[in-house]
Amino acid sequence: MPGVHQHAPGQIAQIAARAHQAGVPAVLLFGIPRDKDERATAAYAEDGVVQNAVRAIKQRAPDLTVITDVCLCEYTSHGHCGMVQRDGEHFTILNDESVQIIAKAAVSHAAAGADIVAPSDMMDGRIGAVRRALDAAGFSETAIMSYAAKFASCFYGPFREAAESPPQFGDRRTYQMDPANGDEALREAELDLEEGADILLVKPALPYLDILWRVRERFARPTAVYHVSGEFAMVKTAAEKRVLDERAAVLEIMTSLKRAGADFIITYWALELMEWLRS
Numbered sequence: 511m512p513g514v515h516q517h518a519p520g521q522i523a524q525i526a527a528r529a530h531q532a533g534v535p536a537v538l539l540f541g542i543p544r545d546k547d548e549r550a551t552a553a554y555a556e557d558g559v560v561q562n563a564v565r566a567i568k569q570r571a572p573d574l575t576v577i578t579d580v581c582l583c584e585y586t587s588h589g590h591c592g593m594v595q596r597d598g599e600h601f602t603i604l605n606d607e608s609v610q611i612i613a614k615a616a617v618s619h620a621a622a623g624a625d626i627v628a629p630s631d632m633m634d635g636r637i638g639a640v641r642r643a644l645d646a647a648g649f650s651e652t653a654i655m656s657y658a659a660k661f662a663s664c665f666y667g668p669f670r671e672a673a674e675s676p677p678q679f680g681d682r683r684t685y686q687m688d689p690a691n692g693d694e695a696l697r698e699a700e701l702d703l704e705e706g707a708d709i710l711l712v713k714p715a716l717p718y719l720d721i722l723w724r725v726r727e728r729f730a731r732p733t734a735v736y737h738v739s740g741e742f743a744m745v746k747t748a749a750e751k752r753v754l755d756e757r758a759a760v761l762e763i764m765t766s767l768k769r770a771g772a773d774f775i776i777t778y779w780a781l782e783l784m785e786w787l788r789s
């Protein structure tokens with residue numbers, strides 16, 4: 511992904527502070543651990559890569575909102591978002607065991623200072639489990655951004671390569687949503703709200719503007735949209751080939767996301783966007 515890099519924990523605070531100075535209100539952290547294993551133990555380590563990064567950012571830029579992705583796929587050796595039971599070619603995701611580990615990871619992020627945790631795994635019951643675990647650990651102020659509508663999409667491809675987390679076998683379609691089924695997204699969003707979600711997230715963005723609009727209209731709750739890596743790469747590639755003007759295209763896309771109801775936009779253009787909006 512052009513212009514998108516992995517950063518070492520030592521540099522992250524400086525980069526976050528620069529973003530904060532530019533007017534970016536929040537950052538979303540994804541971690542790539544040194545070691546991966548079957549049970550994703552690095553996901554909830556006190557000195558894990560995300561936990562260390564949150565502490566460093568909060569020291570340098572205390573007012574910058576820090577959101578952490580909470581999932582296991584970057585931490586499991588098999589690349590799935592949860593614990594897996596394998597039987598030859600077949601595999602099952604162990605929902606309840608996975609949810610417990612996800613809740614543990616969320617608590618460790620909150621303990622490090624994260625303002626918002628964002629469980630992105632799509633396991634059943636994860637929002638309620640995370641909320642209970644946070645409250646029990648004394649982090650009732652930590653908010654939850656739920657990936658209420660995360661569709662099985664080809665547009666995640668570039669990120670997966672960048673985060674070194676493509677599944678080693680099978681795919682994630684068993685636990686991501688069918689793009690043809692819009693109603694399911696609304697049911698999931700409703701469940702997540704009942705379980706205690708504070709912000710609902712729709713992902714990807716442009717092919718799912720109708721979902722964003724419906725979620726925002728139906729529930730009237732803070733709604734975020736994630737403009738994902740494949741969507742980013744499309745515009746970048748077109749701009750490099752001089753087929754599109756990058757700035758004009760990005761501003762039009764971001765406007766459409768706002769128009770469709772987004773209260774928050776997660777984008778790889780955040781820094782440039784702040785500059786473009788000011789000039």
Ligand SMILES: [Zn+2]
Nearest residue numbers: 581582583591
């Ligand atoms: Zn995942």
